[in-house]
Amino acid sequence: MNDNKNLALHNSYLTLPKCFYERIEPTPVSDPTLIYFNENLAKKLNLEFLCYDKSLITNYFSGNKLPDNCKSLSQAYAGHQFGNFTMLGDGRAILLGEQIDIHDNLYDIQLKGSGRTSYSRGGDGRATLSSMLREYIMSESMYHLNIPTTRSLAVINSGESVYRESHNQGGVLTRIASSHIRVGTFEYGKHFCTKNDFKKFIDYVINRHFPDLLNEKLAYLELIRLIMRNQIDLIVNWNRVGFIHGVMNTDNMSISGETIDYGPCAFINDYNPNTTFSSIDHNGRYAFGNQHKIAYWNLTVFAGTLLDYIDNDKNRAIELVQDILNQFPIQYSIKWHDMMFKKLGIETPIDEDKNLIEKLLSLMQNHKADYTNTFAALTLNKSNNDSLSESDGFMDWKNKWKQRIKNNENSYKIMQRNNPLYIPRNYLIESALTNCVNGNNKEFDGLLKIMSETYNYELDNHELQISPDGFDDHYKTFCGT
Known part of the structure; x- marks a missing residue:
């Protein structure tokens, strides 16, 4: 059997003007060893045949062997990093192509850490094994938390x-995404390509990712509206589980609304909206409670790239775009409150219920209560035996909340679907990564397994719900580039 015939990758990106990419092949590595292969994901991608050939997996996804007719490339993009515009691009990632999954959806297959490209900016084009394992476990955890995300195949x-x-030991990750196009790709098109070439790119994005807009008279304007909706939904979901992305530059905002790039990300333990763990986020720009504001900032940058194509009268174009962007805080507030109501099991909210949310979060912050455990305990109808649950203020709040949901038999079911029992806690991640890099996968495997059942309230592994005192006080995450 021809071992390539089932990996017949498309690459529609090659239909774009050449300013948007560089044709390049991965740089082979000297001694590749398979550490993880996501068989369940492979089956969804119509790649089940790979599950039976470890050698083929290793060669394909190290970059040492390309599928027949594979036309790999690296993508060009720019971006605002901490508010400053710069030229970027895939400096260590190469897109092998696109694969059709079992539901006829198209997914990118990209190798990360696969060698230098024209966009490496002096970098080595490689990645550490630890950072690639981090992305694997974080992205798979986010998937099981029911949050839109890129995924990891190998x-x-x-x-x-x-x-x-x-x-450090080197590693190569195979990343799966419905799109690797970012807000920064639009910035690149506007600043570094011709107006005609950029229009071809915008039309490509609509045709591939938003085909429902093809017959829209104001398709470019509606594109802003749809991408804004996707980003609001994503940030609300991050807030639901206490996720901090850590580096929400415009080049890390995917137009598909998927979480992408898991470098300095982390989860909050003690609730505080000002929490940030990224070693490079000195001023808290990307803090937990600031993520929706940054998403809005990024969206204004995105919308600005499309003004020339929305109306010949620039003032009119700005007016039309601003009307959409002005809806962001309103829509975000509605969806954020709806999410919080679900975390509290409130099925038919009224305005007064917002006070329950605000009071609880205030109490949690004052008592440094664990975000995940507080909502899990409410869902389980038990006490955490912490300073929050023993406080008079919380007891009063809890009585009011119980009165509010007492006649709704669905409340606890709603809470179980929206409040995870487990998150990949920072200390668990660090311990699992250290051991895995040193050849012991036991903790890593255990964490992957428990995250696949994070909403199973018949499980209650107390050990995995504990965050060691003081661990987060000096904990820092890094980009790994």
């Missing part, structure tokens, strides 16, 4: 050393 130990302040 992690390969490259057998080579990568220097990041010290020598």
